[in-house]
Amino acid sequence: MAEKILDEIQGVEDVKVDVFPSSSELLEKLHEKWNTVKAKPYPAMYSSSFGGIILDPAMMVIPIDDHMVHRGHGVFDTAIIFNACLYELDEHLERFLRSASKARITSPFPKSILRSILIQLTAASNCKKGTVRYWLSAGPGDFLLSPAGCPKSAFYAVVIEDDFHQCKEGVKVITSTIPMKSPLFATMKNVNYLPNVLAKMEAEDKGAESSIWVDEEGYIAEGPNVNVAFITHEKELVLPAFDKILSGCTALRLLELAPELVKQGRLKSVKVENVKADEAEGSAEMMYVGSILPLLPIVMWDEKPIGDGKVGELTMALSDLLWEDMIAGPEAKRIEIPYV
Ligand SMILES: Cc1ncc(COP(=O)(O)O)c(C=O)c1O
16 A cells, blocks of 8 residues: 555656766766756865865765764854855854864864865855855764764865845744754754754744744744844843853844944843743844844734834844944954955
8 A cells, every 4th residue: 555655656666776887977967967057056065074175066965974964963054155255254163163062073173274174165166145054073984873983073064155135024923833952952053953944844834934932931042043132112122042042143243233223322222131922022123133134024923013013123223233244344253255
């Protein structure tokens, strides 16, 4: 019965599986596939397994016996490529190494070398707008649970072309019913993002942009790949504390930049404080904060409008601060890419 159903789904009786006797035949097939793609989305990858930068997308692969692949024993992070710079690269790298330490992964290189590889990779990619995503893994070795048979940790990175713009439209969100991660796993950016994926899919199923986790005590946590921030009717900017969620580089930067609006008298204060979901629902304004946005106004939560249901003025003022910082912020935040 099961076989019959499978046949019906696949619409075939059986398949003849290709055997590639040599790598050149396999490569030929992969090149055929990539040659039909109009624009290659991944201009460059680095792999410590290969010991260099790969420009051929057909070779952008990682070993199947890598502990990150079959056991989820890996951590990752991202940095934005914008205006010929890598934005907040050092902040992301520091969090990356904190995540690795919590996952008991020792980097094959010190931070300065990881940084240099990412800069050289981005330069080689010639990408002017996009992201560089990178992973530290316990490394290839065997298929066991213990990483004892994985002698050397691995570092992988890939550049992805992306055309992002400042978000000016408000979105709908829902409260996630997918259980949130425990603090140990939520505070390290490890590759086990299944709860995050399911939370995003749940939102999409309900016609929302994304979701928000609320913890067992009713406090706001975060979104599946973003932090959350609120503006109260008293004009206070409030971000939930980072002890049980990912400490977002963008949220931390927002906390540094927002006092400018306090100086201008537009905001009353800037606070990091846990907020109950029922209080937050009555906020004047609400937003997602994360490096690929960097700020996204939220206008409706669980089908109820936030404030007047329109994109908030202070939300956009905060968004302008972050956007300006990406374009022309301090040099230490924008690492110039030495394109050749
Ligand atoms: C679970 C989670 N929370 C928050 C964030 C926002 O962090 P950042 O601003 O560093 O992108 C991310 C993104 O990486 C995330 O995955």
